[in-house]
Amino acid sequence: MELQYLGGNCIKITSKKFSVVIDDNLKELGLKSVTKPADISLRTTAMVPEHKDAQFGADTPGEYEVSGAIIRGIGARSHMDEEGKNSAVMYTIEGEDARVGIIGHIFPELSEDQLEQLGMLDVIVIPVGGNGYTLDAVGALKVIKQIEPKIVIPTHYADKSLKYEVPQQELKEAIKGLGMEPSETTPKYKIRPGEPADSTKLVILEKQ
Numbered sequence: 001m002e003l004q005y006l007g008g009n010c011i012k013i014t015s016k017k018f019s020v021v022i023d024d025n026l027k028e029l030g031l032k033s034v035t036k037p038a039d040i041s042l043r044t045t046a047m048v049p050e051h052k053d054a055q056f057g058a059d060t061p062g063e064y065e066v067s068g069a070i071i072r073g074i075g076a077r078s079h080m081d082e083e084g085k086n087s088a089v090m091y092t093i094e095g096e097d098a099r100v101g102i103i104g105h106i107f108p109e110l111s112e113d114q115l116e117q118l119g120m121l122d123v124i125v126i127p128v129g130g131n132g133y134t135l136d137a138v139g140a141l142k143v144i145k146q147i148e149p150k151i152v153i154p155t156h157y158a159d160k161s162l163k164y165e166v167p168q169q170e171l172k173e174a175i176k177g178l179g180m181e182p183s184e185t186t187p188k189y190k191i192r193p194g195e196p197a198d199s200t201k202l203v204i205l206e207k208q
Contacts, residue, residue: 001098003189005205009156011125015095017068022102023048030163040066044089044104070094074117077107079134097193098122108139110146121149127156129168137177150197
């Protein structure tokens with residue numbers, strides 16, 4: 001599987017069999033939507049617009065298998081939810097012997113049940129922009145330590161080309177807060193299944 005970052009919290013994951021687009025609200029942020037009819041469209045929050053032209057869409061917890069992609073939606077407390085409310089959805093996407101976790105705008109405390117559902121992950125995609133809208137570096141690091149993935153890809157940080165509803169933290173400041181030096185910066189990241197990892201690595205995806 002290969003990952004591309006398209007801005008905001010929007011990530012595209014492609015394999016030989018499927019293409020998944022997560023949180024495509026790019027039109028609302030001042031860019032063009034990237035979701036195509038052949039794509040699987042996943043939304044971590046109902047605040048992201050629905051893409052009815054996609055071949056499949058989900059914004060609720062559940063298990064789905066589409067075009068060879070095994071997807072699990074896991075209910076979670078949104079970063080702005082009251083305690084006891086779960087309006088956000090995390091996802092795991094499995095294919096080609098690799099597993100990716102999409103964390104979204106959650107409150108940074110995961111239960112044992114949520115961690116069990118997430119399972120072992122090769123990569124997690126996690127927002128770091130903070131300012132009361134989503135996870136900041138401190139909250140993101142708390143989640144990272146709970147999940148212990150091989151690779152972390154940050155999203156939803158300050159970008160002059162995007163019209164965020166709430167100003168977001170600069171990536172360099174978020175990286176300082178994470179306390180992790182990037183292992184690589186690349187336009188695309190191809191997951192290498194079975195690659196040993198002594199510690200979690202930070203990978204920066206250049207916006208496409």
